[in-house]
Amino acid sequence: MLIEAQDISVAIGGRPVLDGESVRCKPGIMKALVGASGSGKTTLLHCLGLLLPVDKGSILIDGNDVTRYSTSARRRFWRDHTAFVLQDYGIMVEESVAFNVTMQASVIGRRVSGNKKRLNQSLEQTGLKGRENELAGHLSGGEKQRLALSRAIYKDANILFVDEPTASLDATNRRMVIELLADFAVRGRTVIVSTHDSEMIDACGAIHQVGSEARHIN
Template sequence: MIRAEGVSVFIGKKEVVSDVTLTCKAGEMTALIGPSGCGKTTLLHALGLLLPVNKGAIFYKEHNYTKASTSQIKRFWQQEVAFILQDYGIMDEESVGFNVTMQKDLFGKKVKGDLARLRDVLEQTGLSNREQELASYLSGGEKQRLALARAIYKNAKVLYADEPTASLDAKNREKIIALFRDFANKGYTVIISTHDAALIEACDVCYEVQSNRIARK
């Protein structure tokens, strides 16, 4: 569970996120919504500890991470969460397989890790039999799905996604939304910044960033 209490974030002297109190529960999909420039991506980054908060606190499993050390935050990123950001976070010069497992042999040539699980998550995300392919060959939508494959492989407890369906066609959008839903149904927390009506409809909770309103379905 991720919880924000009275969180405000300034970029320079401008208050981009103002006095947000929000709980994102395990087993639920939470949508951060609002018009472009309202601060939903900034709030997503703050909830993921990618941005420091100027006021208030961010809690994970009731631990106040605004007071956490650098090493504690790094462990949070490495062990607990996964991010699907607008730049995908994909290493173009590496293979699809390595981008999922993030492991290689000592010579840097062979992908290591749970290879059966790798094949399974690539199948789930529509990237079957492409583990040897360079990520640079993938389209924008395929890179988005590759980022999700990495999150599923990692078995992250919290998934943060920034406009994850923005570059997808209708068929792939449905597939990604179903994967997010499955991720949440397994008891994990999914937090999404989006303006996609279909994705918003699939979420359990919608938080309007600009007006600080919460709608629960």
């Protein structure tokens, strides 16, 4: 799915964060949103994911203007098409690793449900296989980041929004996460990554400099 921001502006607490920002994120190419701290990388990512409204400009998905989507329409978009890997992880620490991946459980007994094969595959790909019954709250920061990625792999969404995915990872896990994200793009998904990690940036097929006149690379 093609995601576009057209001349968008956003102010938070009265302070301009984005001013006339435009970007196109095409399927099949991992796009890096880069810039100095405070440049608005995360804000732009949240706008593209319809998590944050824009003050001016438009957000388009496959050419359709979704800027003023209703709450129910945004929820359907998130449910049907997207996965998020954000800095706060979005992890439910009181639930098991498995539940955090599938987000499904039976009413009786609270047993985790969903596709067990896909669950095991997603945990194996992120190095968490065998830990599905542990409470997510017992995981380290880096492991929670990988758990959030496991959820995205399980969902196999059309669009993946990722914020600083390698920030708390060691070199081995960083390479693993970068390879997994690149694989999403190779399979025709739209992958948008806010990052300052040079290794992550080098793995992206296109770069957008947030808040710069020299906006597009590739």
